[in-house]
Amino acid sequence: YVINVEYKIICTRPLILSVIRLLICIRYNNEIIFLRRLIMVKDMFRSTGNTIIAQLISLLFVFLCVAFLYNLLFTIIISLCALFILLGLNINFACSSAKRDVKAAKSNIYKYSWRKVFLIGFSSSLPSLFMWIILLFSYLEIIPNFLTLYKLTNEYFLIITAFMCNVSEASQISISAMIVLFTASLIPFITVCVSYYIMYNRNYKH
Helix, strand or coil: CCCCHHHHHHCCCHHHHHHHHHHCCCCHHHHHHHHHHHHHHHHHHHHHHHHHHHHHHHHHHHHHHHHCCCCHHHHHHHHHHHHHHHHHHHHHHHHHHHHHHHHHHHCCCCCCCHHHHHHHHHHHHHHHHHHHHHHHHHHCCCCCCCHHHHHHHCHHHHHHHHHHCCCCCHHHCCHHHHHHHHHHCCHHHHHHHHHHHHHHHHHHCC
16 A cells, blocks of 8 residues: 555655555555554654753853853843743744644544644653652752752753752752742643644644
8 A cells, every 4th residue: 555645745754754664564544543653753752852952052051151150140041042942942843743734634644633732742841851850859869969960951940940949959949949840841841732732723724
């Protein structure tokens, strides 16, 4: 069976097409299901990768912050710049993914799935949530102090850590600060889900 042309457009990478051609020799319906899941997994990796890229780019701003000896105003500016980078990458990814899925939906290949939206949104928050879990272990004194490294890998939360985590040890952080940091870790998740939903519905109506 020949893979639908619309999904060839969606899977632009030759490697993915080769894998599909090799693995799919089954009924048409199962082929489409496989393609949907393959694209969903691909989007999950892209979503996680965008957040990691934002963290790496934002490290440059942290080095600038260190150069200015952690001036409060400069810290706020750096944190906002890092946050805009994070939001920009996630919004761009969500919108492009939604537009692609709309084309597939109009060709009766794709159906809107809240599970996919949830998974790609959750994947975008995985790096931040992973770091928060390590910070939690450090807070409980299960592992050594992790606060400094947490600040370096979550530059967009510098505003929060500057005001609520003005301590040297993770075990000294207040419970309220830990809750706020956990909530902040969901910013990529919310951004991706909302952006995808809005863009999908806007384009599907047209």
